[in-house]
Amino acid sequence: MEEDTGALPRKENFSEWYNEILWRAEIMDVRYPVKGLYVWYPHGFGIRKRAYGILRDLMDRDHAETMFPLLIPKTEFMKEAEHIKGFEDEVYWVTHGGTSELDVPLALRPTSETAIYPMYSLWIRSHTDLPLKLYQIVNTFRYETKHTRPLIRLREITSFKEAHTVHATREEAEAQVEIALGLYKEFYDSLRVPVILSRRPDWDKFPGADYTIAVDTIMPDGKTLQIGTVHMLGDHFSRTYAITYEDANGERQYACQTCYGISERSIAATISVHGDDKGLVLPPEVAPIEIVIVPIIVGKRRDEVLASAAALETELRDAGFAVKLDARDMRPGAKYYHWEMRGVPLRIEVGPRDIDANTVIAVTRTGKKTTLDRRGVVEGINSVLGAFGEDLSQAAKQAMADRITAAATLEETAEAVKSGVAVVHWCGSQECAEKIEAAVDASVLGSEIRSDLIAVSDGPCIACGGEGTSALVARTY
Numbered sequence: 001m002e003e004d005t006g007a008l009p010r011k012e013n014f015s016e017w018y019n020e021i022l023w024r025a026e027i028m029d030v031r032y033p034v035k036g037l038y039v040w041y042p043h044g045f046g047i048r049k050r051a052y053g054i055l056r057d058l059m060d061r062d063h064a065e066t067m068f069p070l071l072i073p074k075t076e077f078m079k080e081a082e083h084i085k086g087f088e089d090e091v092y093w094v095t096h097g098g099t100s101e102l103d104v105p106l107a108l109r110p111t112s113e114t115a116i117y118p119m120y121s122l123w124i125r126s127h128t129d130l131p132l133k134l135y136q137i138v139n140t141f142r143y144e145t146k147h148t149r150p151l152i153r154l155r156e157i158t159s160f161k162e163a164h165t166v167h168a169t170r171e172e173a174e175a176q177v178e179i180a181l182g183l184y185k186e187f188y189d190s191l192r193v194p195v196i197l198s199r200r201p202d203w204d205k206f207p208g209a210d211y212t213i214a215v216d217t218i219m220p221d222g223k224t225l226q227i228g229t230v231h232m233l234g235d236h237f238s239r240t241y242a243i244t245y246e247d248a249n250g251e252r253q254y255a256c257q258t259c260y261g262i263s264e265r266s267i268a269a270t271i272s273v274h275g276d277d278k279g280l281v282l283p284p285e286v287a288p289i290e291i292v293i294v295p296i297i298v299g300k301r302r303d304e305v306l307a308s309a310a311a312l313e314t315e316l317r318d319a320g321f322a323v324k325l326d327a328r329d330m331r332p333g334a335k336y337y338h339w340e341m342r343g344v345p346l347r348i349e350v351g352p353r354d355i356d357a358n359t360v361i362a363v364t365r366t367g368k369k370t371t372l373d374r375r376g377v378v379e380g381i382n383s384v385l386g387a388f389g390e391d392l393s394q395a396a397k398q399a400m401a402d403r404i405t406a407a408a409t410l411e412e413t414a415e416a417v418k419s420g421v422a423v424v425h426w427c428g429s430q431e432c433a434e435k436i437e438a439a440v441d442a443s444v445l446g447s448e449i450r451s452d453l454i455a456v457s458d459g460p461c462i463a464c465g466g467e468g469t470s471a472l473v474a475r476t477y
């Protein structure tokens with residue numbers, strides 16, 4: 001990769017900062033010659049690998065991972081009316097195999113309900129087959145006509161984790177919605193990304209679902225990014241795809257389902273929420289390189305310093321850290337710049353003075369400097385990295401809190417959404433939502449808000465004065 005040493009745009013110019021950080025920190029190459037498709041650089045892929053490793057650990061608690069085919073026959077895809085309506089403008093179709101036309105066109109999965117549920121119908125016979133909880137991490141394809149953006153709005157979603165669960169009763173499915181939301185909360189806590197949960201208005205729910213609960217974060221420019229969704233499907237799809245089971249009394253019942261998805265927007269949020277003017281700032285949990293060791297070479301003690309640094313690298317690697325010794329023939333400052341750009345959480349400096357004092361200097365990516373005893377250095381580093389992660393969580397939470405404003409009128413709402421999220425009272429009607437959206441040029445995101453940064457209350461709808469409850473209004477990605 002060509003090394004560019006020019007300064008990054010300031011993060012306050014978020015759009016320019018985001019575009020530039022993707023290549024300067026070697027996340028994605030956006031030069032692939034198909035709109036909405038991008039290429040992972042190895043460093044970016046390393047972040048994805050670790051983030052999705054955490055996601056898999058969470059999902060594997062009580063789901064099984066599998067993989068369904070990419071191509072979906074039009075006959076199956078066209079069965080669920082609402083689902084089709086929601087996706088017909090976004091589906092890619094395969095119409096030929098080689099030079100011969102296919103008798104049934106095949107859809108590239110935009111999401112996999114219509115691939116999976118015909119198989120669920122074959123697999124599920126009795127209540128003893130339930131609950132069934134599967135997920136897959138695959139690429140999906142959506143012909144997005146809005147502005148495409150790497151990691152945020154893709155035409156090939158390369159990291160689409162979709163879970164599809166089947167239950168004997170609606171109560172169980174409702175409980176699964178809560179479990180899914182808990183898993184997503186844990187996942188984003190690991191990424192140190194604060195989230196707000198809310199129920200999407202009916203016109204914004206997943207096509208074919210009863211209701212959708214969304215997980216949003218607030219990006220540095222004040223716009224929200226939907227970084228996960230959980231859908232209660234009820235028996236809509238089980239009726240369409242004949243997913244039935246025999247209950248304990250031998251009666252045939254329709255199953256009740258949920259599905260929930262996360263994409264590489266999770267990576268976009270991590271990069272955007274934590275990054276600064278010097279580049280990426282990665283939580284230790286997802287950093288491809290957690291620690292970089294920089295030897296401070298001073299004249300005649302060069303060999304001694306390099307040997308000490310190499311011994312430290314081995315000890316830290318054996319302790320399980322993703323550690324790298326940067327012994328390049330380069331000024332330390334240039335090395336600091338290189339690894340700060342790539343978001344390495346911790347730098348360890350080793351020089352002659354440190355060898356004499358039997359210490360090392362630990363400097364976190366956000367500039368906190370600690371002198372650690374060389375003996376017990378692993379414990380020292382663990383506590384420094386733990387504190388660093390907590391600091392990231394706190395800073396991100398404070399940044400989100402600073403962007404949430406209670407608004408009692410349309411004017412106050414219009415002001416608040418310029419820099420973040422407005423919390424307003426809304427009666428829940430589509431008519432008032434449209435009035436609010438037209439007046440403030442932002443979207444009614446959702447109600448039934450769950451966030452420890454927002455106190456939900458009742459009050460007069462800011463559009464009609466009727467009985468309302470707290471709802472989110474914001475500009476969105």
Ligand SMILES: Nc1ncnc2c1ncn2[C@@H]1O[C@H](COS(=O)(=O)NC(=O)[C@@H](N)CS)[C@@H](O)[C@H]1O
Nearest residue numbers: 111152153154162226227228229259260261263
């Ligand atoms: N074009 C896109 N690019 C990147 N991420 C996307 C895109 N479209 C949706 N997503 C992400 O994928 C998540 C799940 O997508 S979804 O349509 O809401 N839900 C589903 O497809 C369900 N079948 C979940 S299994 C969304 O919450 C959003 O975070």
